[in-house]
Amino acid sequence: MTTLYMTLLAWLLFLGYWIIVIRIIFCILTKRHSTPSAISWFLVIYIFPVIGIVTWLFFGELYLGRRRFQLANQIWSKTNLWLIDFKSCDAIFEKKNSDVATSLFQLCKHRQGLLGIKCDQLKLLTNAKEIINTVIHDIYLARNNIEMVFYIWKPGGFADDVANALISSAKRGIHCRLMLDSAGSVDFFRSKWAKIMRNSGIQVVEALKINIFRIFINRFDLRQHRKVILIDNYITYTGSMNLVDPRLFKKSSGVGQWIDLMARIEGPIAGTMGIIYSCDWEIETGKKILPKKLKKNKVILKSKRKHGSIQVIASGPGFPKNMIHQALLTAIYAARKELIITTPYLVPSDDLLYAICTAAQRGIEVSIIIPKYNDSVLVTWASRAFFSELLEAGVKIYLFEKGLLHSKSVLVDKQLSLIGTANLDMRSLWLNFEITLVIDNGQFGKDLASIQYEYISHSRLLDKKLWSTRSNWNRILENFFYFFNPLL
Known part of the structure; x- marks a missing residue:
């Protein structure tokens, strides 16, 4: 038997x-x-x-769980009235774009239903201490509401200063909401800060919660990867920086301090950022928190200089599919003189790899800046599998040596800029909740170029001949990890 x-x-x-x-x-x-x-x-x-x-x-499967999935499919139908009112404010929209940006803004209009929004006050921030001090200053001046979403909030140093500023604002009556990814911010939720903030009146939400009982309900590696701050529906921040102190963050990894880039913007673009935040909040909590409606023909832009325009692209379940990937391809093919890309994780799709190589082969000066040392061994080896093809096409690859370059940026002809949270890998482009700003503004482009050239000054140019002499074992490892490329 x-x-x-x-x-x-x-x-x-x-x-x-x-x-x-x-x-x-x-x-x-x-x-x-x-x-x-x-x-x-x-x-x-x-x-x-x-x-x-x-x-x-x-x-393998992109699933949020039944409740989140239903909400993700309903959120845009419920926000149509808000968007109709928003689009009726003609004064905020820029109807013309530069030659290099026109095709991308047309794509955004077709897929998202909005023209580019005029820039008002737009500033690039690169120093971590300056970023935190500016954020804290704005938090203390807030009059109505503060909303934040981050992939990582790591207690200690600068992060505690922001926490104290938020708590102070909540106690004086400011409506504060904080949404943090469960996996990225695990240290935050294990610390005292979650309880202290909730007790002070801050609404704290643990996004895409991970536990053993939900592994087969929610996809494990689908993450809330956005980094956004909204203040009074008027000031907004986004970029690559998590809420961490780079002097303390991952010191034991041996890759040096993380180098990031954030944009601070004033004006009606906060409305579209607010809609994205509202959708994320509703997916997690089931509650809608639409931003206040703009009063038609009463929108005042502070700056009298030429504005340029901005589009906001969001990805993730419930948002236009593959939009960031399409935007990158469109921007690369629009280049006529120069293309500079910075990314910490270079594992592009075949389409992106072909577009970048084609740009170099048609005479565009193409530069890619990546960190020499990375916190992910898997991505490090997978990235190297692309080097030979890029170098053969004439792409310049710079290895940044002054820390872990975490900035995500694309600059086309010093005019069209894309910055945000998305890496050049499959997870960012087709899976996670990400956000990218598309900016058509010559002055902003020049500012971004200055930063990228500074990165290059602290980098080593990868030599094509030297790279071709690497050992066979290195080639085997590169090709082995390349095998996992579509799964990264």
Whole structure:
């Protein structure tokens, strides 16, 4: 009888395994994954059967859970009236764009339904202490509301100064909301600050909560990766910086201080940022917090200089699919003279790789700046698999040596800028909740160029001939990790 039971159990396991495999294959084929992604999944599942199946269950399907999924599909229908009123304020929209930006702004108008919004006060911030001091100053001057969303809030140093400023504002009657990613901000939720803030009246939400009971309900690696601050529906910040003190953050990793970039903007662009925040808040809490409606024809722009215009692109479940990826491709193909890209994680899609190489081959001066040392071994090796093709096309690759360059920026012909939270990897482009600013402004472009040239001055240019002499073991490792490229 024991032998019979063991045989029956073996057949049941064998049958169960193939049912799961067939189910996964069915999902891959019916969801129209890209060819490299589909092939990678097939190989992982067949070469590493158990690991492959478990990996698929955690990372293969984009699911939020039933409640969040329903909310994500409903949020835009509920905000239509607000958007109609917003679009009726003609004074805030810029109807013309520069030659290099026109195609991208047309894409945004077609897919998001909005023209570019005039810039008012727009400033780039690169020094962590200056960023934090400016944020704290604005928090203390807030009159009505403060909303924040961050992937990482790491207690200690500068972060505690921001926490104290928020608590002080909440106690004087300012409506404060704070949304933090569960995985990225695990140290925050284990610290005293979550309780102190809630007791002071701040609404604190743990986004995409991770625990053992929800692993099969929510996709494990779908993260809230935005970094946004909204104050009084008028001032907004976004960029690459998490709420951390770079002097303390990940000191043991040996990669140096993290180097970031943030933009501070005043004006009606805060309305579209507020809509995105409202949608994120509703997906997590079920409650809608639409920003106040603008009064038609009563919008005053403080600056009298030429404004330029801004578009905000958000990604994630419930938002226009693949929009950031499309925007990057459109911007790269619009380049006529110079293209500079900074990213900490360079694992581009085939389309992006082809666009970048094509830009260099048609005479555009293309530079990519990445950190020499990275906090992710997997991404480090996967990135190197692209170097040969980029170098052959004429792309200049700079390895930043003065810390972990975490800035995410694209500058086209010193006129069209894209900055935000998205890395050049699959997770940022097709999975996470991300945000990107598209800015058509010559002065802003020059400011961004100055920062990027400074990065280059602290970088080492990768030599094409020297790179070609690397060992065969390095080539094997690069190609092995490239195998996981579509899964990163």
